[in-house]
Amino acid sequence: TQLLEQSPQFLSIQEGENLTVYCNSSSVFSSLQWYRQEPGEGPVLLVTVVTGGEVKKLKRLTFQFGDARKDSSLHITAAQPGDTGLYLCAGGDSGTYKYIFGTGTRLKVLA
Amino acid sequence: DAGITQSPRHKVTETGTPVTLRCHQTENHRYMYWYRQDPGHGLRLIHYSYGVKDTDKGEVSDGYSVSRSKTEDFLLTLESATSSQTSVYFCAIRPGLAGNEQFFGPGTRLTVL
Numbered sequence: 001t002q003l004l005e006q007s008p009q010f011l012s013i014q015e016g017e018n019l020t021v022y023c024n025s026s027s028v029f030s031s032l033q034w035y036r037q038e039p040g041e042g043p044v045l046l047v048t049v050v051t052g053g054e055v056k057k058l059k060r061l062t063f064q065f066g067d068a069r070k071d072s073s074l075h076i077t078a079a080q081p082g083d084t085g086l087y088l089c090a091g092g093d094s095g096t097y098k099y100i101f102g103t104g105t106r107l108k109v110l111a
Numbered sequence: 112d113a114g115i116t117q118s119p120r121h122k123v124t125e126t127g128t129p130v131t132l133r134c135h136q137t138e139n140h141r142y143m144y145w146y147r148q149d150p151g152h153g154l155r156l157i158h159y160s161y162g163v164k165d166t167d168k169g170e171v172s173d174g175y176s177v178s179r180s181k182t183e184d185f186l187l188t189l190e191s192a193t194s195s196q197t198s199v200y201f202c203a204i205r206p207g208l209a210g211n212e213q214f215f216g217p218g219t220r221l222t223v224l
Binding site for chain 1: 146
């Protein structure tokens, strides 16, 4: 059974601080997605990474896919209250149509 | 906007009653998914579809059935609702295998009393 573990589960920080969220698995994925979800809404895709070692930047967010395609990280620089939300990673398997989701990291950025 | 709607958005029902949730897309995408989201469990796949009348089970399919008679609609049915099925249900579409990404609907909050 494929599992994706996210850490930390909860994170409360002050505006302007940096943070990193981790997504780890013992399985290899063909792709990995990061989503952000706000209360009462569905997850919204932030990025997809497909190549081992790949780094993508989205303004203050930096995403990295591990060399072995088993793990990923999300780094936020100078967090803002608007970054508050639930961050989810999801691993895709090219052999099936399925995705495996991590349990999520709930981030709160205090002004 | 990925053109996904879910109905109803909220529902309260009693144990033992049948419930059907509807997911509708306007994008004509082949792949559609039903997930449930519960605290501490993230999103778990219930069923998915890879075409009209082509469906398969996910990791938590017991107690649920699905149907897809048209490309644009994917229905999730709880034949006899139980309290353990109280959850938020999300539908998602996937534009294609190469795209990898999924786009989610707004969710349905179901409470089974």
